[in-house]
Amino acid sequence: MLKAIGLRSVDELFAPIPAEYRLSRDLKVPRQMAESEIVDYFRQRSRENGEGYTSFLGAGAYSHYRPVIIDSLISRGEFLTAYTPYQAEISQGTLQSIFEFQSMICELTGMEVANASMYDGSTAAAEAVMMAVRLTGRRSVVVARSLHPEYREVLATYATHQGMPLTVAGFGEDGRLDLEELEKSITAETGALLIQSPNFFGTIEDVAAIAEIAHKHGAMLVVSIAEAVSLGIVEPPREADVIAMEAQSFGVPMGFGGPYCGVIATREKFVRQMPGRLVGQTTDKHGKRGFVLTLATREQHIRREKATSNICTNQALIALMVNIFMTVYGKVGLKELAKHNLAKTAYAAGQFAKHGKVLFGGAPRFNEFALETSEDPYAINSRLLGHKMVGGLPLKKFYPELGNASLWCCTELTTRTAIDTAAGLIAESESSARSTKEEVEEVAR
Amino acid sequence: MKHMTRKATRHVNQNEGLIFEKSSPGKAAWKLPPLDVPEVNTSKLLGSSERKDLGNMPEVSEIEIIRHFTRMSTWNYAIDLGMYPLGSCTMKYNPRVNEAVARVEGIANGHPYQPEKISQGALQILKTLSECLIEITGMDAITLQPAAGAHGEMTGLLMVRAYHESKGNARKKILIPDSAHGTNPATAAMVNYAVENLKSDSRGMVDITALAAQMNEDVAALMLTNPNTLGVFEQQIHKIADILHAKGGLLYMDGANMNALVGKVRPGDFGVDVMHLNLHKTFSTPHGGGGPGSGPVAIKKTLEPFLPTPIVVSKPDGTLGFEYNRPQSVGRVRAFYGNFGMFVRALAYIQANGPDGLRQTTEDAVLNANYIRKGLEGTYDLPYSTPSMHEVVFSDKLQAKKGVRTMDIAKRLIDYGFHPYTTAFPLIVPGALMIEPTESESKEEMDLFIEAMKSIAEEVEEDPQTVLDAPHSTRVSRLDETAAARKPVLRWKPGS
Numbered sequence: 024m025l026k027a028i029g030l031r032s033v034d035e036l037f038a039p040i041p042a043e044y045r046l047s048r049d050l051k052v053p054r055q056m057a058e059s060e061i062v063d064y065f066r067q068r069s070r071e072n073g074e075g076y077t078s079f080l081g082a083g084a085y086s087h088y089r090p091v092i093i094d095s096l097i098s099r100g101e102f103l104t105a106y107t108p109y110q111a112e113i114s115q116g117t118l119q120s121i122f123e124f125q126s127m128i129c130e131l132t133g134m135e136v137a138n139a140s141m142y143d144g145s146t147a148a149a150e151a152v153m154m155a156v157r158l159t160g161r162r163s164v165v166v167a168r169s170l171h172p173e174y175r176e177v178l179a180t181y182a183t184h185q186g187m188p189l190t191v192a193g194f195g196e197d198g199r200l201d202l203e204e205l206e207k208s209i210t211a212e213t214g215a216l217l218i219q220s221p222n223f224f225g226t227i228e229d230v231a232a233i234a235e236i237a238h239k240h241g242a243m244l245v246v247s248i249a250e251a252v253s254l255g256i257v258e259p260p261r262e263a264d265v266i267a268m269e270a271q272s273f274g275v276p277m278g279f280g281g282p283y284c285g286v287i288a289t290r291e292k293f294v295r296q297m298p299g300r301l302v303g304q305t306t307d308k309h310g311k312r313g314f315v316l317t318l319a320t321r322e323q324h325i326r327r328e329k330a331t332s333n334i335c336t337n338q339a340l341i342a343l344m345v346n347i348f349m350t351v352y353g354k355v356g357l358k359e360l361a362k363h364n365l366a367k368t369a370y371a372a373g374q375f376a377k378h379g380k381v382l383f384g385g386a387p388r389f390n391e392f393a394l395e396t397s398e399d400p401y402a403i404n405s406r407l408l409g410h411k412m413v414g415g416l417p418l419k420k421f422y423p424e425l426g427n428a429s430l431w432c433c434t435e436l437t438t439r440t441a442i443d444t445a446a447g448l449i450a451e452s453e454s455s456a457r458s459t460k461e462e463v464e465e466v467a468r
Numbered sequence: 469m470k471h472m473t474r475k476a477t478r479h480v481n482q483n484e485g486l487i488f489e490k491s492s493p494g495k496a497a498w499k500l501p502p503l504d505v506p507e508v509n510t511s512k513l514l515g516s517s518e519r520k521d522l523g524n525m526p527e528v529s530e531i532e533i534i535r536h537f538t539r540m541s542t543w544n545y546a547i548d549l550g551m552y553p554l555g556s557c558t559m560k561y562n563p564r565v566n567e568a569v570a571r572v573e574g575i576a577n578g579h580p581y582q583p584e585k586i587s588q589g590a591l592q593i594l595k596t597l598s599e600c601l602i603e604i605t606g607m608d609a610i611t612l613q614p615a616a617g618a619h620g621e622m623t624g625l626l627m628v629r630a631y632h633e634s635k636g637n638a639r640k641k642i643l644i645p646d647s648a649h650g651t652n653p654a655t656a657a658m659v660n661y662a663v664e665n666l667k668s669d670s671r672g673m674v675d676i677t678a679l680a681a682q683m684n685e686d687v688a689a690l691m692l693t694n695p696n697t698l699g700v701f702e703q704q705i706h707k708i709a710d711i712l713h714a715k716g717g718l719l720y721m722d723g724a725n726m727n728a729l730v731g732k733v734r735p736g737d738f739g740v741d742v743m744h745l746n747l748h749k750t751f752s753t754p755h756g757g758g759g760p761g762s763g764p765v766a767i768k769k770t771l772e773p774f775l776p777t778p779i780v781v782s783k784p785d786g787t788l789g790f791e792y793n794r795p796q797s798v799g800r801v802r803a804f805y806g807n808f809g810m811f812v813r814a815l816a817y818i819q820a821n822g823p824d825g826l827r828q829t830t831e832d833a834v835l836n837a838n839y840i841r842k843g844l845e846g847t848y849d850l851p852y853s854t855p856s857m858h859e860v861v862f863s864d865k866l867q868a869k870k871g872v873r874t875m876d877i878a879k880r881l882i883d884y885g886f887h888p889y890t891t892a893f894p895l896i897v898p899g900a901l902m903i904e905p906t907e908s909e910s911k912e913e914m915d916l917f918i919e920a921m922k923s924i925a926e927e928v929e930e931d932p933q934t935v936l937d938a939p940h941s942t943r944v945s946r947l948d949e950t951a952a953a954r955k956p957v958l959r960w961k962p963g964s
Contacts, residue, residue, distance in 0.1 A: 024835055024911055028842045033831045036838060037732055039701040039855045044738045050731050052600045055822025058565050064819065065812065069574030072589030073582045080579045083803060090498070092534060094571070097756075100548030101541035104562050107758040108544075110888055111949075112879070112942040116540035117757035123487050126959040130523040136958045140759070142615035145803035173803040180776075180799035184629065184660035227517045256510060258519045276571075279590045280580035280804025281615070282760035294956065300758065305952035313944035317952040323618070323654035328663045333654035336616035336748065340756025350487055350533050354525035356498035362510060363500055369513060370505035387514045404583065413582050439504040 072279075077441045078413040081391045081432025082223070083144065083171050083249045084280060085272045087360075088436055093274045093347045097340055107300075107339070111315045117339065118314035121302040124346040131254045131349070131357075132268065133261040134288035138299035140342040141285030141334065144269025145174040148247045149181040150298045150332055151267035151287050152215045155243035157296050157331070161214030162187050165205070165242070169194045169222035171249055172421040178217065187214075198226040198383025198393070200233060209240045219247040220260055224430065225368075225391025226383050227257055234262035251345075252434070253389040255352075255361025265289045274348030275341055284341040295321060298332030363435035364390040367442070371433045374446040382428055391432045393418060393425065396449065400429035406448050414445065471923045475550065475916045476885025481943060484539040488960050491526035497533055524962055543943055544757070545887045551913050553840075555859045555890035555902025556649070556697055558727045558749035560833075563820060566752065566813035575812055580804040584789045590808065591788035594780045597815045598764075604826070605723075605743060606736025607766035613776045613806040617724060620744030620763025621655040621691070623776060626798040627742060627767060628689045628718050629659055630774040634796065635716070639688035642720075645674055647697045647894040652722060661688060668896055672698040672852040674708055683715050689742075693722040694735070697894040697902070698852055699837060699859035701728070709739025718742060726750040727906065728834055728858035731827030735766075742767045747807075751814035762810035774798050778805070832907035833858040836914060840903055843918035847925045851897050858906075864899035867925065870932045874899045877924055879946070880938035884920035 030036065037045060056064070078086060097103060101116060108114030108121075121139045128137035141147035152164055164182065166175055168191050175191075182189055192208045195201040200218055209216065216237045220228035230246060237244040246260040251272040260266060270284040271277070289297055295318065303317035323330040352360055368390045372381050379396040394415060396403060404414035415429035422428075433442065510518055528536070545552070552559035570576065578590050598610045614620035625642070632638045641662040644652050653663040666682060669675040674692065690712055695701045702708060709719045721735050721743035727750045729735070735743050747753045747762035755761075767775070777797045778790035790805075821829060834857050841850070841860040848862035864874040878888030878901075890902035905914060927935050939945050 024839045028835075028838050030838075033835060036831070036834045036855075036857075039703055039857070040733050041703060041706070041738075044706075044733050046731065046733055046737075049823035050826060051603050052823055052826065053596075053819055055825050056819040058820070061565055061816050061819050062569060065569035065572050065575060065816070068589035068593055069572040070589065071586075071592070072574035072578045073586040074574030074577075076582070076586060078579055078582065080581050082581055084580050086577070086579070092497075092530065096534070096537045096541075098567065099538065099541045101544040101546045102537075102757055103567075103754045104547035104552075104559075105544045105757045106552065106554055106557055106559060106755045106887070110545070110878070110882070111947045112939050112945055113543070113545035113882055113887065114757075115543035115943055117544055119484075119486070119540055119543075120537065121757075122958075122960070126486075126488070127525060129959045130525050136956075142619060142760075143803060146615065146619070146801075171803065173800060176800040177802060180626065180801055181658075183799070184626075185658075186660070227514070254519070255522070256519055257514065258517050276576040276809070277579050278570075278576055279578035279587070279808040280806070281802075282762075282807040282809050294958070301956070301958055303952040304957040305948045307944035307948070308946045309944075311944050313947045315947045315949050315952050317949065317956060317958075320953070322650075324650040326654070327650050328653035328657040330650070330654040330657075333618040333622060333651050333658050334616070335618045335649075335651050336746075336755075336761035337759040338615075339758030339760075340754065341760055343757065347533065347537065350526055350528060350536075351497045351530075353491070353496070353498075353527045354522045355527060356496060356500075357522055357525065358519075359500055360498070362508070363503060365510060365513060366503055366505050366508045369508045387517050408583065408586070413579065413586070416581050435500060442505070 076411050076413050079415050079431045079445060080413055082416045082430055084277045085250055085434060086277060086436055087252060087272050087434050089274050089276065090351045093344050096347055097343050102343060103340065108316060111313065115313060118302050120343055120346055122304060122314050124342050125302060127349045128286055128288055131259065132266045132288045133259040134266055135291040136294050137286055137288035138297055138301055140337040140339060141287055141299055142338060143281065143283040143285045144247060144249050144267065145177040147267040147285030147287050148174050148217060149178045151245045151265045152178060152217050153181065153185065154296050154298060155215035155245055155265055156187060158293055159214040159243055161212050163210065163212040163214060165190045165192050165208045165213055165216045167192055167200050167218040169198065169200060169224060170217060170219040170247060171223050174247060197385035198224045199228050199386050202232060202236065205236055209236060209242055213240060213242040215243050215245050217245045217247065219249060221250055221253050221257065221389040224383055224393050225388045227387045227389060230260040231262050250389060252361055252364055255357035256365060257389055270345040273345040275344050282338055282341050284338045284345050294318065296331055299334055300337060360435055367433040367435065367437050368392065371431065371442045374442055375449060378446060378450040390434060391430055393428045393430050395428040400427055403449055407445060410444065410448065412445060471927055473884040473920060478941060481542055482539045484536060486960050487526045487528060487536055488524060490528050490532055493527055495527045495529045497528060497530040550885060551905060551909050551917055552887040553889045553903045553905050554887065555904040556724055558904060558906055560752055560906040561908040562752055562754040563817060565820065566816045569816050570809050570812045588788060591780055593811055593815060595788060597811045600818050601745060601764055601766060604730055605766040606734025608769040609772045609775060610764055610766045611775050612764045612811055613802050614763040614765060615802055615807050616759065616761035617744060617746045617763045618651040618655060619801060620765045621651055622658055623801050624720055624742045624744055624765045625655055625659040627771045627774040628720065630798050631771055632688055640686040641688065643682060643687055643690040645692065647896045648691065648693060649722065649724060652691045671854045672700045673702050676704055676707055679708060680711050683711050683717060685715055687717045689718040689720045691720045691722060693724055695725045695728045695857040698861045699856045700852065700854045701857050705738045724749060725858060728830060730830045731823065732830050742771055747810045747814040752817040753810045753813040760807050760810060762807040776801050829907045836905040836907060836909055840905055840914055840918060844921055847922050848901060859902060859904035861897055862901040863897050864901065867928045868899060870928050872928045872932050872935050874901050876935050876938065880924050880935045881920060882939040883941045886917055886920060
């Protein structure tokens with residue numbers, strides 16, 4: 024090949040790079056490894072990473088069963104190793120599957136259009152808010168304190184340089200958005216209200232009442248859904264103007280936080296302000312049905328600095344996982360799956376309530392609940408760890424006002440045995456905490 | 469037919485409707501275990517929040533699902549089927565060991581909030597990959613949080629802004645060459661910077677005189693792709709950096725074309741202050757039909773205080789943990805820690821290559837691009853004769869005389885069994901054909917490609933209509949994009 028090009032050495036190919044910058048040494052990276060060594064390396068890391076633990080963690084990353092055909096199908100090289108479907112004639116597989124994804128997301132959310140995916144639930148929420156700000160022409164944003172705290176942080180980052188002042192609206196006794204506080208927070212400058220339902224505590228918001236308040240003031244309501252399985256049994260927030268979803272629950276591994284699958288869904292009339300790729304149906308020159316990427320005039324490669332977002336690469340393969348999951352469970356299965364989540368969580372809340380206080384009982388919840396204990400949740404969790412169990416997420420990190428409360432999650436994979444064992448361990452801590460307290464009191468006496 | 473394609477032939481390609489069209493009540497592909505806790509009364513638990521109906525969600529059997537997606541998959545072209553010479557996209561082989569290790573239980577199923585004590589494996593992966601990427605780029609620190617290249621650009625510019633703000637003046641604009649990717653100006657807008665275009669010179673490089681004239685205290689940074697989108701290395705890169713630095717500006721490098729540099733030259737050594745990488749390009753993680761990507765941002769020491777939170781730190785007891793308390797941070801750009809599964813794959817790629825392999829990868833990528841350039845020079849117009857690195861940009865100037873444009877040639881290439889190159893980009897080349905073979909292609913595959921491109925050029929002379937009507941061998945041909953955009957049909961509806 025060098026001869027064909029007319030060169031003597033590979034080095035000549037790099038002549039355009041000024042000599043003083045060329046690297047004359049080896050990179051200091053691990054030495055070349057055989058495939059067997061690479062596999063060993065990651066198996067070892069896996070063993071150091073919670074392998075074999077039973078977990079009660081949710082909080083934006085959920086452990087649901089992943090039907091095996093998801094990986095069989097997404098491992099096909101034609102899906103795995105294809106690029107963005109710009110060349111429609113040889114990308115119909117990807118395009119049609121995205122069209123089906125968009126259609127099912129619309130069915131589940133009650134919205135009219137959905138995009139091909141966003142990076143994740145947090146960035147989808149931030150971009151949905153920016154979309155609402157463009158649509159209303161008002162820059163202020165009210166955000167629920169019961170929104171995932173990391174989503175709130177991401178929104179704050181995105182909003183900083185957009186001149187979008189953020190106001191936080193708190194939650195009431197039942198864990199839902201405090202409507203009185205909301206009334207006070209929303210003004211004539213508010214372009215968007217961002218809430219989550221089920222919210223960060225697993226509590227289902229009164230979306231209709233919230234939407235009424237938002238709309239009364241001319242603001243758009245953006246609803247974030249972090250636990251997609253809830254859509255099987257919880258009425259979707261149909262009153263919302265934009266829904267920003269995290270679809271990880273639909274067949275995507277928790278993978279230590281990513282890659283996940285965000286998606287934005289909205290009303291048809293708002294579609295031209297929606298960020299992200301869209302697949303549309305059309306016909307080819309012979310009149311045959313086919314699919315293409317469409318409404319690209321919203322996007323960066325056409326509009327550059329006037330685009331609705333800078334997003335280019337999205338989460339296509341993860342959206343395919345989600346698509347297959349939705350197809351497997353379908354109309355009946357998703358409902359049954361959601362019911363199992365509801366039942367396990369109701370059982371766990373009942374058991375745990377014997378040894379602590381389940382907060383926010385006044386409102387319906389899906390598969391998470393906050394449990395307040397007299398003992399520090401970190402102490403409880405360290406006892407559970409000894410039994411290869413990961414307890415609920417201590418909430419004080421994000422909500423100091425909730426003291427010793429922690430957030431527990433049950434899914435269809437959580438067994439009754441695990442719940443009973445955890446309840447026993449909490450009880451143990453309760454009694455030990457009581458005895459410690461008694462001892463302290465005794466000493467005081 | 470005179471022009472035969474040696475690579476592709478027709479094969480059986482099954483028809484397949486939409487999944488909704490296969491659905492009928494009672495079919496199912498799922499089975500839940502018996503419930504081991506008491507059943508609940510959903511109406512009582514949820515009240516008015518209970519959902520009664522899931523609309524038109526499908527009901528299908530498992531074999532139908534397998535066939536549905538398998539049939540659709542056969543309508544896609546993929547790297548696994550052959551050369552995918554999309555310029556600036558670095559469509560290299562996606563090693564299967566990467567997929568295997570990403571699915572090991574503790575790695576695939578780790579919860580982002582599980583205690584650090586039982587997250588040491590994941591933390592070690594984050595740390596090791598960070599160290600490798602810092603070494604490869606010659607930078608001082610890195611964040612792995614951004615989910616894709618454009619997200620990395622945003623993160624990088626947020627840090628640029630924070631840096632300038634810490635000096636008392638956020639500045640007003642970003643300079644962007646006319647050859648840049650569309651994400652660059654779109655990102656600048658998201659970080660509320662104005663965009664100012666910078667012209668390229670006659671060799672396709674940054675016009676140094678223009679840069680010197682446009683550079684002032686209002687410019688926060690120059691966003692530069694190097695090698696640029698013409699596949700040309702900016703030979704005056706250090707002069708560019710000096711001009712920026714002299715007026716307090718920063719040099720941002722878009723690392724889309726890093727596959728031309730790894731192991732041979734390091735951006736940190738030629739004056740770059742901040743840059744993003746695309747793990748889904750340079751580091752072999754699969755494109756998956758459009759994502760997921762991963763866009764780590766590497767920076768010089770001066771920008772370190774502004775990194776997104778959290779960062780991975782070594783703790784006094786020797787274990788690893790996350791550090792959240794960073795008052796000057798630009799904040800979070802994504803929930804959790806980024807596209808972790810992509811970090812696993814990228815690290816496996818680095819391990820499979822080692823220092824020698826990474827260097828050779830770059831050499832082969834550049835060698836391959838130059839081999840194609842030599843093979844097609846004369847047949848297609850080469851608008852810039854400046855030496856090519858990992859990609860080469862031709863134009864359709866010669867073929868346009870017969871009314872055939874770059875998109876037509878691209879569509880005809882499909883009939884020859886190849887994915888098209890990147891068309892009509894960069895914008896500074898009218899009718900561009902942007903070709904990037906990557907190191908993955910053998911001489912045999914590239915010879916087939918060169919033969920196909922030459923054959924198409926002959927067809928343009930003898931029978932341009934064949935090219936204008938292409939592709940001829942696909943399920944669908946020349947889809948009506950105008951109709952799709954004018955009256956958008958973005959979802960299936962019953963009866964549609």
